[in-house]
Amino acid sequence: MTEALPDTRHPNGKDEVRDPHLDVALLGERLLGRWAEVRHEARALAGKEEFHKIEGLTHVDHRARVFEQLKGLVDHGAVHRAFPARFGGGDDHGGNIAGFEELVTADPSLQIKAGVQWGLFGAAVLHLGTAPHHEKWLPAIMSLQTPGAFAMTEMGHGSDVASIGTTATYDPATEEFVIHTPFKAAWKDFLGNAANDGLAAVVFAQLITQGVNHGVHAFYVPIRDAETKEFLPGVGGEDDGVKGGLNGIDNGRLHFSQVRIPRTNLLNRYGDVAADGTYSSPITSPGRRFFTMLGTLVQGRVSLDGASVAASKIALTSAIRYASQRRQFNAASPVEEEVLLDYQRHQRRLFTRLATTYAANFAHEQLLEKFDAVFSGAEDTDEDRQDLETLAAALKPLSTWHALDTLQECREACGGAGFLIENRFASLRADLDVYATFEGDNTVLLQLVAKRLLADYAKEFRNVDFGVMARFVVAQASDVALHRTGLRQVAQFVADTGLPQKSAQALKEEETQRNLLTDRVQTMVAEAAGALKGANRLPQAKAAALFNENQDQLIEAARAHGELLQWEAFTEGLHSIEDAGTRTVLTWLRDLFGLSLIEKHLSWYLMNGRLSMQRARTVGDYINRLLVRIRPHALDLVDAFGYGQEHIRSTVGSGAELIRQDEARAYYRTLRASGHAPVDEKILLERKKK
Amino acid sequence: MTEALPDTRHPNGKDEVRDPHLDVALLGERLLGRWAEVRHEARALAGKEEFHKIEGLTHVDHRARVFEQLKGLVDHGAVHRAFPARFGGGDDHGGNIAGFEELVTADPSLQIKAGVQWGLFGAAVLHLGTAPHHEKWLPAIMSLQTPGAFAMTEMGHGSDVASIGTTATYDPATEEFVIHTPFKAAWKDFLGNAANDGLAAVVFAQLITQGVNHGVHAFYVPIRDAETKEFLPGVGGEDDGVKGGLNGIDNGRLHFSQVRIPRTNLLNRYGDVAADGTYSSPITSPGRRFFTMLGTLVQGRVSLDGASVAASKIALTSAIRYASQRRQFNAASPVEEEVLLDYQRHQRRLFTRLATTYAANFAHEQLLEKFDAVFSGAEDTDEDRQDLETLAAALKPLSTWHALDTLQECREACGGAGFLIENRFASLRADLDVYATFEGDNTVLLQLVAKRLLADYAKEFRNVDFGVMARFVVAQASDVALHRTGLRQVAQFVADTGLPQKSAQALKEEETQRNLLTDRVQTMVAEAAGALKGANRLPQAKAAALFNENQDQLIEAARAHGELLQWEAFTEGLHSIEDAGTRTVLTWLRDLFGLSLIEKHLSWYLMNGRLSMQRARTVGDYINRLLVRIRPHALDLVDAFGYGQEHIRSTVGSGAELIRQDEARAYYRTLRASGHAPVDEKILLERKKK
Structure with a gap:
């Protein structure tokens, strides 16, 4: 295939520029994406000292500071973009998330506490409630007059929301719901705004009326007296205390003892109860209804994806600038020490993560556009919503884990200085730690992705969508044939030339990378589907055991899918850049990303006959050559992130x-x-x- | 080779017990190693509430608490084991480190601050000083009357100690040394006890006398007035402020402006200056002298290795107990939810790390015995000291990174609860973060190991030592021949049978695992040696460039060597266990460790023809089967760590x-x-x- 192309071409095709110059300003704007203007605004705000995290505060003082900062956000009109225009909002869903994400550079506690108030509590009222709810509660939520908690997770149920224990039993005699916590495991837990500030909560509970449990619904429940700040009768709670990070947020627990609320406090967009207790819903299937309700909350995952990219950029900017100045050991000269960034290992540690950050940036912008299309109503079918869910579930795990990995590697790359809180790696890492498990545990999310991939596989290419989501589905037809030919012949899929030099050239071909990455997803899904064939005809316990035996493989298939999406987004992004020099450097960086993925999964490619031993041995060398090429552009590549010292705020990044x-x-x-x-x-x- | 054994044998040989029972008490004692008694004592102390970390304190309050705790350690006689009997010590070097390590369960700040006072500051006076110094300063150091800093690292030089900028110039007119900081980069930095408590410091500086720089030597320098706690004239400093962790320690900076100290304050064991300024040393080579001096400080690395193992045990005990109780999702039954520990992925996440922790435990005990042999004088040749250095440099990076990885995985495996500070994962992780870069940056240490491996390779098997250190050297002879046969024939090294079932059986053979792991180290070193051949005849800059082009490979070779050492230690450890049931379970765990290593490096085995595609595909499946076998013994395996709730102190681990x-x-x-x-x-x- 790729091998058929003439070998005389310049590496990366005729397109490549010699001694390229990177246009930092152009690339910077491209990275900011469609909501560049909002991002500029939000960065200006996040650069203000009043919004910055002060390190070393007790959690009590930090909470108080962040609560005041939230008021500041209201004053600056920074948090209402997604709310309806009639309440002073902007009906701008994509822009809203873009703005939120940028707050992470000021203080992740600020980002997340704002997310709790307006992105979860407020958004639940907006998306799960109806007009009367909006009129009644949105203005006070938007103004922070009513701080509120999003009471979904319980001590006993996090990932499995459908199984929460809290009940909301309808009493037609008084036309009230009775909110009740039947046992300790049903205490609501880890809720921001619950320990101190919350006056109300959106409480998720099993809706029971006329002896039937209609599943999880959301209820607006006042929890504290606005004056005394004391819990209202029947409501109790606890402070979650100090956490591993995000200590500017007052997470806590809530429990309810037969707390009565008016029938109309049910957020009734997707399910309602009439005065007599009759239940009705526009969605017949309880399963679909549940996922539709939860689906309105996808924005949390979207914004964590973007915030993780932002934090990775901050860390890499500091660490790469420092590495370009710091000298240690004088191997090459008797009097001159080496700059850290000239060491191969240091380049590998930082540039591979730089490449992944670029990939995650471009992928996030596609996710944000998809999110905006769905939430603006522009493209809002069930299929669109499912695609959005799957895309978010695939990207959020990768980017949140990537941020933790990058923050840690950058911290270590700066040695002891990296450990000082003034350099922010440790602080950001501590705050972002929980991003890996909240708003959907990463491991659980990847399983959702795997299930979708399996479902698509089984349904044989229904509803093909040519967006980034559907890459797998689109390319699947060829794969099935491919897979059936068996491993030996498949080895020709990327035919070997026998010459290491040529092999390396082939690996740097875009189509070769795409084929290798795509093929891996397809084959893994097909193999899993084969292993699980007939599972739905087995007794439940046996089917579960069969799934469990393949759980690790399924998760890896989902991860491979996410990586492919990032690679495709990066590739699409660089194709859109007109400046040839910039495109050349970005192509090297994309190649580094692609080749790093292939190197990471090299055993798979070898085991499955996709790469010969000979070709596989060229991958590491080619990566090393890419590092040398990227080296002169490393500072430009972090400059293009566009953060000022008011965002970086590290001594190591200061010069x-x-x-x-x-x-x-x-x-x-x-x-x-x-x-x-x-x-x-x-x-x-x-x-x-x- | 292994294939020649009869295939009819029971997996793992005749030795394996069906439905084995694990003897927790027996295994527990074996894990405690040679200094079991000291560890019991130290654990009893570390279990006392007065030594426990209080979370959420400001760094100021935390520092004050830890300083008081240090006095408590003195009162309990817990920190003098390594000091000479004539000062009330125990002359017990191995036991001393064993005891120190256990303090990490109380508070890592306590462990490290005690390490600074007695393991660095005190040990420098002990090992670099001579009898008059001991008489004069040790009693007050031991009693904490003189808290002190270990002033080696500078802002500009951490890993490259030989290049520090601080000078100690001898003035024969007054018979004094003049300690001076010539520029900002030569400020001493990151020193425990420097910001507040230190009254004195052992300062490392370039010793200059009669116009000659004799390299880095250590000087005893008073820095603060014992009454006023003010800096003495010419001494200045700064507080390092809040750090990513270990905030119970007052790290800070020191600088000196022409500070004069008596000639006799030079710690003169390895180098002295006579009154007239004449320099003398028992070690002629300045290079060897430098490494001998630094070598006395290896105990820091040894104790970090052990403390990392302890922290990993704490985390795994909590996470595995929680996973055996926590239920989520009811895939297998309509009414009963699954216990987390029954999920394949969860088992993979926790059991592979459990296996590595066991390996690291056994490897650490070997390191500690080697350390004790050298420091007690029992085996104290230059070769012994070099072996000890290399062993510590190979194990410390692996165990410190492993602890961070384990703490994070356990934290995520407990979901949101894992993020609460009460469950200690995040707290321990924050404190242990810096273990990866202090007392020798992990990446630099692995390069030291690589250099030693290369040197051994080039010197062709000189001074063979049959201890754990020398595995590579011993087995090397066969390798050179092997390597010369070329890759295709090498594939027969572990011959494939063509039957997946048989292949899996072979992989679980101890000798197969050993061969695969050993072969990889040997081949990587041989390849690197080949690539670097003739480097010492090149001009300095070219030689450095050649090394740099192979830096990543060299580091990976060193890591492979460390992994082999861990595997050998684990294997040796399990062979010493008499109880057949316990040995059976431990063999599964060792197999899991070995197979996980082989899986991690599977691409290397495939690329180099050591494993066939077919056999490689069995590795993952066999790991999954091992997980299922280990599952019933998981709680016993963490119980064997022997920590009580007074050490675990997590809600998730409490039941x-x-x-x-x-x-x-x-x-x-x-x-x-x-x-x-x-x-x-x-x-x-x-x-x-x-």
């Missing part, structure tokens, strides 16, 4: 190291020139020998 | 989850039995359909 290095080198230069420098004992010994 | 689960299940059972349970809408719909 202080360069000043110290220059001072030290000047000192030694002067000393050597003075003729009074002490002679090194080693040199003296060598002289004596001669 | 609270089981009580909540039982309560919830009882509630639903009663409800179902009552006949008043609401009917599920889904069931109602299904009934209607029929």
